[in-house]
Amino acid sequence: MPLLKNNQFVNDEWTRVADADALPEGAKIIVNSARLIQDWDLLAKYTGLLGVSIANNERAEILTPYLSQLSLIVLNFPAYTDGRAYSQAKDLRLDGYRGELRAEGNLLLDQFQFMHQVGFDSFAVNERFALQQWQAASKQMSLAYQRGLFRISGEREVWSQRHQGFAPWEEQPHAG
Amino acid sequence: MYRYDEFDHQFVSERTAQFRDQANRRMSGELTEDEFRPLRLMNGLYLQLHAYMLRVAIPYGTLSGKQMRQLAYIADKYDRGYGHFTTRQNIQYNWIKLEETADILQALADVEMHAIQTSGNCIRNVTTDHWAGAAADELLDPRPIGELIRQWSSLHPEFSFLPRKFKFAITGAPHDRAAVKVHDIGLRAHKNDKGETGWEVMVGGGQGRTPMIAVTVREFLPEKEVIPYMEAIMRVYNLFGRRDNKYKARIKILMHELGAEKFKAEVEAEYARHPVQTTEVEQRELTRIEKYFAQPSFEKMSRFAPHFENAKRENVDFTRWAKNNLATHQVDGYTIVNISLKPEGGIPGDASGEQMRVMATLAERYSFDEMRVSHAQNIVLPHVKLEDTFAIWQVLKANDLAAANYGLIGDIIACPGLDYCALATARSIPIAQAISRKFADVKKQEEYGPVKLNISGCINACGHHHVGHIGILGLDKKGEEFYQITLGGSSSENASIGTILGPGFAAHEVPDAIETILNTYVKLREPGEEFLGAYRRLGPKPFKEALYATA
Ligand code: HEM
Ligand code: SF4
Numbered sequence: 233m234p235l236l237k238n239n240q241f242v243n244d245e246w247t248r249v250a251d252a253d254a255l256p257e258g259a260k261i262i263v264n265s266a267r268l269i270q271d272w273d274l275l276a277k278y279t280g281l282l283g284v285s286i287a288n289n290e291r292a293e294i295l296t297p298y299l300s301q302l303s304l305i306v307l308n309f310p311a312y313t314d315g316r317a318y319s320q321a322k323d324l325r326l327d328g329y330r331g332e333l334r335a336e337g338n339l340l341l342d343q344f345q346f347m348h349q350v351g352f353d354s355f356a357v358n359e360r361f362a363l364q365q366w367q368a369a370s371k372q373m374s375l376a377y378q379r380g381l382f383r384i385s386g387e388r389e390v391w392s393q394r395h396q397g398f399a400p401w402e403e404q405p406h407a408g
Numbered sequence: 409m410y411r412y413d414e415f416d417h418q419f420v421s422e423r424t425a426q427f428r429d430q431a432n433r434r435m436s437g438e439l440t441e442d443e444f445r446p447l448r449l450m451n452g453l454y455l456q457l458h459a460y461m462l463r464v465a466i467p468y469g470t471l472s473g474k475q476m477r478q479l480a481y482i483a484d485k486y487d488r489g490y491g492h493f494t495t496r497q498n499i500q501y502n503w504i505k506l507e508e509t510a511d512i513l514q515a516l517a518d519v520e521m522h523a524i525q526t527s528g529n530c531i532r533n534v535t536t537d538h539w540a541g542a543a544a545d546e547l548l549d550p551r552p553i554g555e556l557i558r559q560w561s562s563l564h565p566e567f568s569f570l571p572r573k574f575k576f577a578i579t580g581a582p583h584d585r586a587a588v589k590v591h592d593i594g595l596r597a598h599k600n601d602k603g604e605t606g607w608e609v610m611v612g613g614g615q616g617r618t619p620m621i622a623v624t625v626r627e628f629l630p631e632k633e634v635i636p637y638m639e640a641i642m643r644v645y646n647l648f649g650r651r652d653n654k655y656k657a658r659i660k661i662l663m664h665e666l667g668a669e670k671f672k673a674e675v676e677a678e679y680a681r682h683p684v685q686t687t688e689v690e691q692r693e694l695t696r697i698e699k700y701f702a703q704p705s706f707e708k709m710s711r712f713a714p715h716f717e718n719a720k721r722e723n724v725d726f727t728r729w730a731k732n733n734l735a736t737h738q739v740d741g742y743t744i745v746n747i748s749l750k751p752e753g754g755i756p757g758d759a760s761g762e763q764m765r766v767m768a769t770l771a772e773r774y775s776f777d778e779m780r781v782s783h784a785q786n787i788v789l790p791h792v793k794l795e796d797t798f799a800i801w802q803v804l805k806a807n808d809l810a811a812a813n814y815g816l817i818g819d820i821i822a823c824p825g826l827d828y829c830a831l832a833t834a835r836s837i838p839i840a841q842a843i844s845r846k847f848a849d850v851k852k853q854e855e856y857g858p859v860k861l862n863i864s865g866c867i868n869a870c871g872h873h874h875v876g877h878i879g880i881l882g883l884d885k886k887g888e889e890f891y892q893i894t895l896g897g898s899s900s901e902n903a904s905i906g907t908i909l910g911p912g913f914a915a916h917e918v919p920d921a922i923e924t925i926l927n928t929y930v931k932l933r934e935p936g937e938e939f940l941g942a943y944r945r946l947g948p949k950p951f952k953e954a955l956y957a958t959a
Contacts, residue, residue, distance in 0.1 A: 291647075293681075312446070312569070313446060313529070313569055314569065315529075315567070315569025315646060316646060316647055318565065318567075318568075318646065319566055319643045319646045322643070326681075327681075327682075342430070343569070345565070346563075346565035372422070372426050373419070373422050373423065374418070374422060375418060375422075376563065376565070377559040377560055377562050378565065379690075390415040390416075390559070391559075391689050391690070392689060393415065394415065394692075394693065394696065395688075395689050395693065
């Protein structure tokens with residue numbers, strides 16, 4: 233499954249570690265939220281980078297105490313019509329999380345820009361669509377009425393443009 | 409009226425281009441129908457029994473003459489010469505071709521209109537009081553905040569895949585004509601003793617198969633907090649609303665299952681967790697929008713209108729129409745004209761292209777180029793000189809638009825039902841037509857006084873049957889249509905859900921049943937007592953007895 237980041241396909245360097253498995257030394261690992269919380273004493277001292285994946289019916293707040301030590305959070309769209317992860321993403325970004333925020337699941341072109349706008353910056357996509365299609369999909373609309381969105385270059389915030397002199401709301405850089 | 413600036417124009421034209429691409433991808437087979445569905449729904453395109461149906465947004469129901477003419481053009485060119493005005497202050501076209509949809513959207517964009525978010529599980533077209541800016545009892549015009557919410561909710565990245573659709577209704581008057589308590593979120597304006605505006609926030613009302621009256625979560629939300637507070641409510645709903653069963657997915661069910669207190673606590677916690685830095689831009693935007701809704705330049709006139717009085721003396725039909733279809737305006741010498749789209753035996757809410765053009769001309773000439781679509785499926789000319797009403801009436805009469813039944817039993821709300829709708833269990837239009845014919849005599853209608861009769865063709869309640877003083881719900885029993893009657897519903901500030909009277913009726917029995925109900929009311933009413941008041945005093949019993957004794 234290709235990983236899309238900054239509108240390019242990249243190698244996925246992260247490994248999922250199942251609940252019972254031992255932690256590989258100095259790697260980039262993804263555990264689920266239950267293990268993160270349960271094994272925190274151990275994980276806090278982990279030698280590599282730590283990522284977590286949460287289901288879309290978990291509250292983003294459960295990650296609050298750990299945010300500064302997480303380098304990746306994976307959120308899930310079990311169906312493209314199930315929009316809970318948009319709010320989880322927004323919540324995490326508002327909570328100050330600056331690491332990589334990955335979307336996985338049933339990702340389609342037409343929701344791609346929305347995902348960017350709420351703060352996702354990496355995407356585990358399926359093989360069905362070509363890279364150019366994703367690139368085009370990331371900039372279908374050049375403006376948005378809402379403030380406080382994450383924007384890729386060139387996208388404008390209507391209200392802030394109309395009322396120049398005000399900094400856009402909580403503009404935040406992507407983790408990259 | 410609100411006018412698009414360069415940003416709004418660009419937004420809608422980009423969106424139109426995007427939809428053209430999506431429709432092309434569907435027609436080439438690149439998108440499956442399953443994948444295309446949510447995309448077309450986000451643009452108001454439904455697949456119905458016979459054809460595609462396109463629902464066009466008329467934000468807060470306000471239209472200019474030019475816009476109405478364009479709707480007429482679309483009706484003539486792309487539909488069968490008519491359109492259907494709906495209870496959500498929108499218009500629907502029932503005979504649309506997929507290949508032509510993008511052209512229609514372009515024609516709409518040309519007059520600052522669109523079909524964005526008129527369906528799908530997103531925030532839908534915002535509705536308000538159809539007399540906004542004109543009604544004598546109004547505290548303030550609800551449309552500026554409506555426009556602010558329209559913009560904020562347009563392609564909102566976080567709230568475009570909600571558990572279910574989401575509807576806002578807003579009123580700026582104490583007398584609620586926007587049914588705010590049966591919407592997902594209802595807002596009602598209040599002023600505090602410092603003269604500041606605040607909004608009462610009501611959440612979790614709705615109709616459909618589980619009708620509920622909304623709960624007030626904030627009595628007085630300062631105006632500058634409206635957008636961030638709405639974000640908090642929406643976020644709680646998006647995260648916790650049920651997605652396992654689409655019949656339990658509306659916010660009213662979340663409210664009901666959590667309980668009002670727990671729901672409020674969730675919203676307040678979310679709101680407190682991420683306090684916004686400032687809403688200065690939102691406030692400036694609201695101020696910018698308010699300028700578009702400044703009162704038109706009314707002339708100073710006396711309350712006494714001699715031509716109007718003369719015309720009334722000379723023409724009984726005009727007198728009757730004036731009595732029923734005009735409403736008190738804020739400004740002396742002006743009135744609100746309610747054009748009933750309910751001619752005897754007609755299809756409620758339907759207007760032909762020609763009729764739309766006639767109304768457009770009247771609005772341009774007599775009503776500061778403004779019209780409204782009301783949730784009762786009528787058209788309003790909001791700012792008319794009393795002295796001009798006779799001339800207007802003559803034009804209306806010549807075009808089958810002068811039904812004098814506004815607010816009476818003939819002013820029926822009905823959904824499309826089985827004649828068009830894929831979800832219907834029974835027809836609703838023919839029932840409306842039969843009742844309309846039965847009570848064709850307006851004199852008789854006047855005897856019954858104000859009555860709201862609402863008809864839905866299935867449990868989804870698009871025809872507002874739960875909140876009709878008399879509600880009719882069409883059902884299917886082993887292949888036979890039958891109709892359940894409810895009494896005592898209301899969508900006003902004293903909102904209530906109607907009570908089912910008893911076993912349903914066959915289609916041909918319905919008009920007589922309605923007459924029995926109305927005659928029972930006439931027999932038992934106290935002097936001056938309206939139907940709803942009498943029902944609330946008497947309860948269902950005498951009506952039940954009258955109905956089922958004769959049956
Ligand atoms: C013809 C195609 C239509 C379809 C397929 C359709 C579908 C639905 C469905 C499924 C519901 C129930 C939603 C729920 O309970 O969650 C509903 C409710 C509603 N619809 Fe429609 N509808 C149609 C036409 C209309 C029309 C023509 C109007 C306006 C006259 C309308 C206005 C409403 C309103 C006011 C409600 C009830 C309020 C609510 O609970 O949202 N619909 N519709
Ligand atoms: S109430 Fe039922 S029949 Fe009528 S329009 Fe709605 S879904 Fe269709």
